Amino acid sequence: MTDSRPPLWLLAELTYRCPLQCPYCSNPLDMAGIDAELDTESWCRVMAEARRLGAAQLGFSGGEPLLRPDLETLVAEGRRLGYYTNLITSAVGMNSARVAALREAGLDHIQISFQASSAELNNALAGSDKAFAQKCAMAAEVKRQGYPMVLNFVIHRHNIDQLAQMLELATALQADYVELANAQFYGWALHNREQLLPSRAQLQRAEATARAYREKLGKKMQIIFVVPDYYEKRPKACMNGWGSIFLTIAPDGTALPCHSAAVLPIDFPNVKQHSIEYIWQHSPGFNHFRGNQWMREPCRSCPEQAQDFGGCRCQAYLLTGEAANADPVCDKSPHHRQIVDIIAASQSGQSCRHDLLLRNMRNSRALLRGRPGS
Amino acid sequence: MPAIRRQFRLQWEDAQNCFVLLYPEGMVKLNDSAGEILSRCDGHSNVGAIVEELARRFPEAENIEADIHEFLADAYDRGWFEEKGWCEEKGRCEHD
Ligand code: SF4
Ligand code: SF4
Numbered sequence: 060m061t062d063s064r065p066p067l068w069l070l071a072e073l074t075y076r077c078p079l080q081c082p083y084c085s086n087p088l089d090m091a092g093i094d095a096e097l098d099t100e101s102w103c104r105v106m107a108e109a110r111r112l113g114a115a116q117l118g119f120s121g122g123e124p125l126l127r128p129d130l131e132t133l134v135a136e137g138r139r140l141g142y143y144t145n146l147i148t149s150a151v152g153m154n155s156a157r158v159a160a161l162r163e164a165g166l167d168h169i170q171i172s173f174q175a176s177s178a179e180l181n182n183a184l185a186g187s188d189k190a191f192a193q194k195c196a197m198a199a200e201v202k203r204q205g206y207p208m209v210l211n212f213v214i215h216r217h218n219i220d221q222l223a224q225m226l227e228l229a230t231a232l233q234a235d236y237v238e239l240a241n242a243q244f245y246g247w248a249l250h251n252r253e254q255l256l257p258s259r260a261q262l263q264r265a266e267a268t269a270r271a272y273r274e275k276l277g278k279k280m281q282i283i284f285v286v287p288d289y290y291e292k293r294p295k296a297c298m299n300g301w302g303s304i305f306l307t308i309a310p311d312g313t314a315l316p317c318h319s320a321a322v323l324p325i326d327f328p329n330v331k332q333h334s335i336e337y338i339w340q341h342s343p344g345f346n347h348f349r350g351n352q353w354m355r356e357p358c359r360s361c362p363e364q365a366q367d368f369g370g371c372r373c374q375a376y377l378l379t380g381e382a383a384n385a386d387p388v389c390d391k392s393p394h395h396r397q398i399v400d401i402i403a404a405s406q407s408g409q410s411c412r413h414d415l416l417l418r419n420m421r422n423s424r425a426l427l428r429g430r431p432g433s
Numbered sequence: 434m435p436a437i438r439r440q441f442r443l444q445w446e447d448a449q450n451c452f453v454l455l456y457p458e459g460m461v462k463l464n465d466s467a468g469e470i471l472s473r474c475d476g477h478s479n480v481g482a483i484v485e486e487l488a489r490r491f492p493e494a495e496n497i498e499a500d501i502h503e504f505l506a507d508a509y510d511r512g513w514f515e516e517k518g519w520c521e522e523k524g525r526c527e528h529d
Contacts, residue, residue: 065448067460113448116460143442143455168440168457207440209457235440236457278512 065113066306066339069142070318071102073130074122074310078151080186081174082415083213083248083255086122087321091423096310099129101330103136105308108335110140114306117142122310125152131164138165145170147211150197151190158197158204169201170209170238176224180217186417198232210234214241214265214285215255216405217412222268226282234280239269241287245319245373247418254415256405262290289398293363294370294386301348301372306339314338316345319373323382348372353383357391435483435505436476436515443471454513470504474514480505 075090087093097105106117117137124130125148137144146161150171161169171194174184178191185191201208210229212218218225222239229237241262242248242255257265269284276282288295298305298317307315312330315321327344328337339345347353351364358369369375370386378387379394387394416422437443442455445468452468454461463471469490473483484498491497508514 113446115444115446115453115455116458118458141444143444143460145458167442167455170457205439207457281512 064303066109067114067304068116068118068306069106069109069114070118070120070305070307071105071133072120072122072307072309072318073097073102073124073127073133076126077121077123077149077418078126078187079123079149079174079190080417080419081184081213081247082251082417083215083242084418085243085246085248085318086418087246088250088423088426091420092427093309093311096127097308097312097330099132101312102129102133105330105335106133106137106140106142109306109339110142112336112339115141115143116145118145118147120147123149123152125157131157131160134161134166135164138167143167148172149185149190150194151187153193153197153200155200155204158200158206162204162206166206168207168209170211171198171201172211172213173225173228174213175218176212176221176228180221183412184217184415186419195228195232198234202233207235208233209236209238211238211240214239214257216257216261217254219257219261219265222265223272226268226272230276230280236281236283238283238285239265240283240285243288245322245377247416249377251415252401253404254412256287256289256401258406259290259402260406262286288371288374288388289402291388292390294367294374294388296367297371297374297386300368302339302345303349306335314342314344316348317373322373323376325382348382355383355385357389357393358385361391434476434479435474435509437471437474438513438515441513466500467504467508470501471508471513474505476515 074096075086075093119130119133124146134144144165144167146166147170173181173194175181181191182188198208198210210232212225225239226237241257244252248255266284269282273282302316305317307318308330309315309321313321314328314330320327325344325347328342330338333342354364354369358364370389372382374386374388375384376382378397384394385392387398389395440456444453444455446453449462452463452472454463454471469487470483473486484501487501488497
């Protein structure tokens with residue numbers, strides 16, 4: 060099967076290197092085993108080929124994309140090709156000269172991630188003493204230089220009770236949008252799930268706070284609140300359908316239908332061997348879960364399959380062992396019990412921040428060593 | 434005079450064969466008439482001039498003035514325009 064719809068989104072994960080150590084990072088646990096990064100020329104070719112197919116949004120992320128000295132070159136090329144260019148950064152490694160150079164290169168928007176609204180908690184979660192002050196200074200600089208700015212807070216049980224303070228901070232920093240996105244359980248977040256999943260009471264309080272601020276601020280600042288899908292009865296329409304609009308390129312050139320898909324037992328193509336056109340339209344990896352022929356029950360005969368496409372393939376694989384199963388978040392899934400049990404266990408409120416495994420290369424190597432056969 | 438907000442970019446896309454509005458991490462595909470109207474919201478033409486020009490270009494279109502006002506009010510509600518000097522009141526669109 061081939062697909063003639065164009066990809067709309069190209070996410071360029073430039074590197075897995077990062078000065079921070081967020082325990083909910085969506086990067087793969089085995090990132091220490093992946094080292095060779097694509098060079099400037101290859102990224103330029105990838106951007107040009109994806110743009111020819113129709114991609115219009117371009118995100119630079121990682122890891123920390125600022126660690127790439129060629130970031131300005133890549134932004135300039137992306138902008139020249141006609142992309143709307145987004146930088147997704149921790150702001151660590153940023154300074155006013157670089158903000159200006161990126162502006163000069165044509166960068167359209169900057170998203171800065173925060174770990175919390177206070178220096179103490181932010182820095183503990185990021186595993187860095189200086190991160191919070193740096194983020195605040197750079198957010199102010201980004202606005203001063205006239206960019207639209209999104210602030211992103213990944214939410215979990217250790218910071219969800221400070222939602223109001225986060226929104227105050229975002230207001231003070233004049234964010235145009237603020238994303239309060241509950242951790243999604245992939246990569247490091249899945250490993251740390253027990254310590255991250257908020258309780259139902261926490262979630263309800265947070266939703267009420269987000270609603271109150273939305274009313275108060277109106278159009279001045281858009282507030283996007285993403286609930287953890289574990290608390291839903293239906294799965295998210297993951298990636299708007301497999302291979303439908305998203306194209307992610309991992310640091311080593313592996314092309315993926317979403318940034319978590321590397322965990323699946325599927326052989327994904329690499330841009331070093333193939334063109335983006337082949338990858339998007341013809342590669343077995345990208346056609347694997349297109350359409351609905353792959354579905355099993357209960358999805359196969361379900362009237363809702365056009366709404367959620369059976370949910371997330373990675374979540375189905377990670378929690379049920381079979382990627383073609385229904386996403387177990389769905390209460391029609393025979394595996395839904397697992398989710399119910401995890402939620403029940405998270406209501407007690409007992410869990411310690413110090414049990415979180417930090418995301419860094421040392422811990423990644425230890426996990427690699429501890430896993431038989433890898 | 435309506436002007437598209439600075440963080441948005443209106444652009445013609447060959448692959449989609451339509452105008453799209455791009456903004457931080459998102460994109461809206463515009464139908465033909467939305468594209469025709471928005472591509473004239475450059476901060477230099479008032480609503481009257483936009484209506485006049487489009488009426489001249491599409492003489493067969495009925496109710497074009499009402500349609501344009503309705504679209505602009507809706508676009509304003511979605512936050513696509515700079516606030517100043519434009520549609521101060523939600524859902525109303527009578528400023529030029
Ligand atoms: S989530 Fe944290 S650790 Fe992961 S790439 Fe972003 S800043 Fe780095
Ligand atoms: S059974 Fe499958 S298709 Fe139906 S709602 Fe659940 S996940 Fe979606």
